[in-house]
Amino acid sequence: MKIRAIVEWLKQANEYATNVYNAPYRSAIARAKRDEDDLFMLLVFSELMGVPNPASYYTLELQPLLLERFHEWHLRMGMEHSPLDGFRCC
C-alpha cells in the first residue's frame, strides 16, 4: 500500500515537473513548429502557384489533407484571398 502511494506521488510530481518544464516555452516551440509547417504548405501547394515541384506526384496526394489549414495559412502569409485559381476558400 505504502509503495503504491509513493509511486502515485512520484507520478504526480513528474507531471508537475513536466508542466513546469514546458510552460515557459510552449508558445515559442509551437511557433517554431508552425513556421516549419508553413514551409511544408508552400512545398505542397507550390505547383498550383506556378512553382515547379519535382515531388508533385507525392505532394498532390497530401493536398486534400492540408486543405483544412489552407485558409489560415494564406492569411498568415499575408494574402487576403486564396492565391490559387483552382480552389477559392474565401
Add this chain to the structure above:
Amino acid sequence: MNAILLMLLGLGAMFLGYVFYSKFVAEKIFKLDPNFRTPAHEFEDGVDFVPTNKYVLWGHHFTSVAGAAPIIGPAIAVIWGWVPAFLWVVFGTIFFAGVHDAGAIWASNRNKARSIGALTGDVVGKRSQSLFMIVIFLVLLMVNAVFATAISGLLINFPSSVVPVWGAIFVALIIGQFIFRKWMNLGTVSILGVIALYALIYTGPSFPITLPETVFGVSDNAQWIIILFLYAAIASLLPVWMLLQPRDYINGLQLFIGLILVYGAVLISGPELVAPAFNTNTPEGTPSLVPLLFVTIACGAISGFHGLVASGTTSKQLDKETDARFVGYFGAIGEGSLSLATIIAATAGFATLADWQAVYHSFGQGGVSAFVEGGANILNNGIGLDVELSQTLLTVMAVLFAGTTMDTGLRLQRYIFQEWGNIYNIKWMEKAAPATLLAVASCLLLAFGAGGADGAGGLLIWPLFGTTNQLLAGLTLLVITTMLVKLGRPMYVTLVPLLFLLVMTIYALLIQLMGFYQKSDWFLFGLDLVVLVAAIWIALEAAGTLTRLRREIRQSTQSAE
C-alpha cells in the same frame, strides 16, 4: 549579530508581508475575483493561453525572474554595510516588488493578458509605449554587457569552475534531446542531469583552466567576454527546446538546491556577521548610499524585468484571478530570499573584518565573487563541503544564471532588430543571423566601451543597469496606478513606490552623470544622459496622465451632480 537571527528576521518579515499586506492589497485594492473569467480560460488555445495550476505557474514565474541580478546587486551593495542592503531588500520585497509583480499580473489579466508594453499604449498613451521600447532595449543591452563582464571575472577568479560551466551546456543539450524526443520521463532525466552536473562540479577543482594572459594583445578577461558572446550568439540562434529550455530547467533545480544548501549551512554553523552594520569607512570613490543603494539593488527589491515576465507569459496561464497573489507576490518573495542569502554570504562568510575589507576594497569590487567566497566559507563550516568545491558550486550557479539570461537577452534583442528591419524596410536586418550579429556588436561595444580595452570595468555600468530596470518598473507601476485611478480605488499602494523610484533613479542618474563628467568618461556620460532623458520623460508622463485623469474624474462627478 548572528546570521541566523538576520535570516529569521528577513524571512519572517517577508512571510508576514505575504500573509497580511498581500492579502490587503489583493482583496481591498486589486479586488481579485475568483469568479473572473481569466484570459487563460477565455482564449484557451493549448499554446499561449493555458490555465495552469498555481504552484506550477509559481515555479515557472519564480525561476524566470530569479537570475544572477539578485545576487550581483546585493553583493555589491553590502559595501555600505549590511543594514541598508538588508532593509531595502526586505521592505522593497514587501512593499514594492510583491505589489508590482502581482499588480502586473492583475493589470494584464484584466486586459486580455496583453503585455505591459502594449498596455502602456492603451492605458497611458502611445508616446509612453515608444518610450517603453527604448527602455527595454537599453535594459537588454546593459544586461548582456554586464553579465558577460561578471561571468568572465568569475571564470578568471575561480578557474575550477570552467569545466563544469561549459560542461553544463552539454548536459543541457543531452537532457533537451531526451525530453523532447520523449525517451525518458522528466523525473528520471532531472535526477540524471543533476547527478551529471554535480559530477562535473566535483571534478572541476581537479582540472582548473586558465586562459593565456594575452593572445594577440587581448587580455584573458576580454577573451572570455568574446568567447561568451560567441557562445550566446550561437545559442540564441538554436531552437529553444535544444538548449535554452533544458538549461533554464537545470538552473531552476540548481536555484532550489543552492538556496537550501546556503540557508541550511547558515542554520547549522550560525556564522557572525563580520561586516559592519553601517560601513562608515567606505573605500575612496564609493558613492553615497542615498540614492545609489536603491539602483544598485534592483532585482531582489523591485525590478521592472518581472513585469515583462508577469504580463508576457504568466498572465496568459492564470487559472484563477486570485492566484495572482500567490504567483506574483510569493514569486517576489522567492527572489527576495535569494538576495537575502547573498547578503548573508557576502557579510558573514568572512573570518575577520580585515578579510571582508580586503575583498571590498573599492566600489563595484567584491560583487559576485564575494558572494562565492563568503558562501563557500559558510558551506564549508556548515556542512563540511570542501572550500574549493563549494566555490565551484556557487560559481556554477551564478554563471549558469547569467549565461541563460544572456542567451534570452540576445534573442530578444535580435527580435527587436528584426522588427526594426521590418518597420524601416531594411531587408537584410530581418534575417536572424545579421540581426544577431548587430545585437552582439552593440553589446560588445558597450562592454568594452564602458570597461576599457580588457573589459574588466564593465561592472561600472551596474548601477546604470539597475536604474534602467527601475524605470521599467516605474512604467509598470504607472500603468497599474492609472488603472486604479480609473476604477476609483486608492492609488497610494502603487503611487508611493512609483514616486520613490522616480526620485531615487533621477537623483542617482544626476550623481552618476557628475561622476562620469569628472572622470571625462564620455561614453558612460552619453549613456547616462540617454537614461536620464527617459527617466524625466517617464516622470512627466506620469504627472501628466495622473493630473489629466483626476481632472476628468472631477468633471464627471460635477456633471453627475
